[in-house]
Amino acid sequence: MTGEVAVLGAGMHPWGKWGRSFVEYGTVAARAALADAGLDWRDVGSIVGADTVRGGYPGYVAGATFAKALGWQGARVTSVYAACASGAQAVGTARAQILAGLADVVLVVGADSAPKGFFRPAGGDRADDPDWLRFRVLGATNPTYFGLYARRRMAVHGDTREDFARVKVKNSAMGALNPHARYRKRVTAEEVAASAVVADPLRLLDICATSDGGAALVLSSMEFARRHGVAEPVRIRAVSTVTPRYPNTVLDLPDIATDSAVAVAPPDETFRASIARAAYEEAGVGPEDLSLAEVYDLSTALELQWYEDLGLCGEGEAAKLLRDGATAPGGRIPVNSSGGLASFGEAVPAQAIAQVCELVRQLRGEAGERQVAGARVALSANQGLFGHGSAVIAVR
Amino acid sequence: MVAGWFTGEGEGFRLLGTRCAACASVFFPREDAFCRNPACPGGELREVALSRRGRVWSYTDGRYRAPSPYVSDPELPWEPYALIAVELAEERLVVLGQAVPGVTCADLAVGMEVEVVPGVLNEDAETAWTTWQWRPTGAGT
Ligand SMILES: [Zn+2]
Numbered sequence: 064m065t066g067e068v069a070v071l072g073a074g075m076h077p078w079g080k081w082g083r084s085f086v087e088y089g090t091v092a093a094r095a096a097l098a099d100a101g102l103d104w105r106d107v108g109s110i111v112g113a114d115t116v117r118g119g120y121p122g123y124v125a126g127a128t129f130a131k132a133l134g135w136q137g138a139r140v141t142s143v144y145a146a147c148a149s150g151a152q153a154v155g156t157a158r159a160q161i162l163a164g165l166a167d168v169v170l171v172v173g174a175d176s177a178p179k180g181f182f183r184p185a186g187g188d189r190a191d192d193p194d195w196l197r198f199r200v201l202g203a204t205n206p207t208y209f210g211l212y213a214r215r216r217m218a219v220h221g222d223t224r225e226d227f228a229r230v231k232v233k234n235s236a237m238g239a240l241n242p243h244a245r246y247r248k249r250v251t252a253e254e255v256a257a258s259a260v261v262a263d264p265l266r267l268l269d270i271c272a273t274s275d276g277g278a279a280l281v282l283s284s285m286e287f288a289r290r291h292g293v294a295e296p297v298r299i300r301a302v303s304t305v306t307p308r309y310p311n312t313v314l315d316l317p318d319i320a321t322d323s324a325v326a327v328a329p330p331d332e333t334f335r336a337s338i339a340r341a342a343y344e345e346a347g348v349g350p351e352d353l354s355l356a357e358v359y360d361l362s363t364a365l366e367l368q369w370y371e372d373l374g375l376c377g378e379g380e381a382a383k384l385l386r387d388g389a390t391a392p393g394g395r396i397p398v399n400s401s402g403g404l405a406s407f408g409e410a411v412p413a414q415a416i417a418q419v420c421e422l423v424r425q426l427r428g429e430a431g432e433r434q435v436a437g438a439r440v441a442l443s444a445n446q447g448l449f450g451h452g453s454a455v456i457a458v459r
Numbered sequence: 460m461v462a463g464w465f466t467g468e469g470e471g472f473r474l475l476g477t478r479c480a481a482c483a484s485v486f487f488p489r490e491d492a493f494c495r496n497p498a499c500p501g502g503e504l505r506e507v508a509l510s511r512r513g514r515v516w517s518y519t520d521g522r523y524r525a526p527s528p529y530v531s532d533p534e535l536p537w538e539p540y541a542l543i544a545v546e547l548a549e550e551r552l553v554v555l556g557q558a559v560p561g562v563t564c565a566d567l568a569v570g571m572e573v574e575v576v577p578g579v580l581n582e583d584a585e586t587a588w589t590t591w592q593w594r595p596t597g598a599g600t
Contacts, residue, residue: 180526181523181525181526183526183527183528184528186527186528190461195528196461196488197555198525198526198527198528198529199528199529199530200461200580200590201529201542201555201556201557202521202525202529202531202540202542202557203521203525203542203555204521204523204525204526206521207519207520207521207542210519210520210542211516211517211518211519211542211555212517213519214517214518214519214569215516215517215569218517218568218569218570259522260522261521261522261523262519262520262521262522263518263519263520263522263564264519265519309495309496309497310484310496312551312552312553314516314517314544314553319487319488319554319555320487320488320552320553320554320555321552321553322484322495322552323484323485323486323487323550323551323552324551324552325483325484325485325549325550325551325552326479326482326483326484326485326496326499327482327484327496
C-alpha cells in the first residue's frame with residue numbers, strides 16, 4: 064500500500080469531569096503521545112488540532128492553542144471542526160500532509176471540557192441553524208434522537224431493552240480495565256433496568272455522558288518511521304470522511320425531517336454504512352478481516368446499529384450477534400474494547416482520536432487485560448453532526 | 460420564529476414545504492434558495508402543502524427538562540411530552556414533531572396513523588407561539 068502512514072505515538076489524558084481547561088487535557092495527551100513516540104516536540108513539523116467551540120476564543124483555534132502551550136517552535140498548523148468527526152478529520156488532514164510530503168512528523172490533538180447536562184446550541188435567535196431549531200421548536204435533545212432509533216429497532220428488528228442493556232454490561236466490563244476511562248465500574252443488567260428513563264425506551268445507563276478528556280497521536284511517513292528505528296509500526300491505511308448521498312432518508316441529528324425520496328430513489332446503503340464502505344474500499348479489506356472495532360456508542364442501541372452498518376452481520380441481526388458473544392472479548396469481532404463512550408463519555412473533538420489510540424494499543428499488543436489476541440486489522444467509526452462521516456482503518 | 464412552515468386552522472391546518480419545479484423534490488423545512496438534489500439543474504421552488512396524515516416511523520419522549528433555546532418555566536415541574544417521527548407516504552419523507560398534549564409513548568406504536576394539528580409551543584403575556592403537533596387518528600397499522 065502506498066497510502067500508508069505510521070503511528071509512532073498515542074497518548075491520552077484520563078477522561079472525567081475535571082473542571083479544567085481543554086488546553087491542559089490536550090497538552091497532557093500530546094506530551095504522552097510524543098513520549099510514546101520517543102520524539103521531541105521540536106521534531107514535529109506540523110500540528111493539527113481538532114477544535115472545540117467551548118473553550119478559548121470562541122473555539123476554532125485548537126491547533127495553535129496546543130502549539131502555544133507546548134512552546135512555539137514554528138510548526139505548520141491546522142485546525143479542523145467537524146463535530147464528533149473532528150478527530151478523524153484531524154487524522155485525515157495529518158495523513159494528507161504526510162503523503163503530500165509537506166511534513167514528516169505530524170502531531171494530532173483533540174481535547175474538550177464538556178458543559179454540564181445536555182449538549183445544546185450556542186445562544187441567540189438563530190433560526191437558520193438546524194441545531195438551534197430542533198431545540199427551540201421541538202425540545203429534541205440528542206437522547207431523544209437515540210430514543211427514536213432504539214424504538215425503531217424494537218419495532219422493525221425485535222430488539223429488546225434487555226439487548227440494549229447487554230451492550231452496556233459488555234462495554235462497562237471493558238472500561239473497568241481501561242486506566243483512561245471515566246467510568247471504571249462493571250454495570251449489571253439490573254442496574255441498567257433500575258436507572259431512570261431519559262428518552263423512552265432508553266435509560267440513563269443506555270446513554271453516554273458528557274466528559275472532559277484529551278487524546279493525541281504522532282503520525283509520520285513510513286520512511287521517517289524506518290529512520291527512527293521503527294521497522295514495523297502500526298499503520299493507518301484508510302481515513303473515510305464522506306458525506307451522505309441525496310436523498311438521506313434516515314432521520315438524523317440535528318434535522319427535523321429527512322430528505323424526500325419522491326424524485327430520486329434512495330441510495331442502496333445508509334449514510335453510516337457508506338462511511339464504513341469507503342474505509343474498507345480505501346484499505347482493501349472487508350468486515351471479515353477485522354480483528355476489532357471501536358464504534359460511537361452514543362447509546363447502547365446505536366452500537367447495535369453500527370454492527371449492521373459495518374457489515375459485521377446482516378440487517379436486523381445485531382442483537383443476535385451480541386447475544387452470541389461475537390462482539391465481546393474473546394468473540395469473533397470484539398467491539399469497543401476500550402469501554403466505548405459508555406465508559407468514556409463524550410469529549411467531542413477528542414473522541415475519534417481516542418478511538419484510534421485504542422486501535423493502536425490493540426494492534427501493538429499493549430492493551431493489557433483488554434487485549435484482543437492477535438489483532439491485525441482494526442476499524443474505528445463515528446459520525447459528526449451536519450453530515451460528517453468518518454472511519455479509520457489501522458493495521459500492523 | 461419560523462416563517463411559513465405551516466398554515467390554516469382546524470381541519471385546514473397543513474405543514475408547508477417547497478417543491479422544485481424542475482425535479483419535483485419536496486423539502487421540509489422549506490428550502491427557498493436552491494434545490495438540494497445533486498442531479499438537478501435547479502428549478503423554481505414553489506410552496507406546497509404537505510399531506511395531512513402519515514404513519515409513525517418512530518417515537519420517544521424527553522423525561523428531563525430540555526435546555527434553552529427550548530422555552531419552559533423552570534418554576535414548574537417538567538412535563539414530558541412525546542416526540543413522533545412521521546412518514547408521509549406521498550412526499551416520501553419523515554417529519555419529527557411533538558405529540559398533542561396527553562398522548563404518551565404508551566399510546567403510540569410504529570405504523571400507527573397520525574394527523575397534523577395546530578398546537579401551542581409556548582406563550583407569554585403577549586404572544587402564543589403556535590406549532591404543529593401529531594395526533595393519532597385511531598387507525599392502526
Ligand atoms: Zn430540483
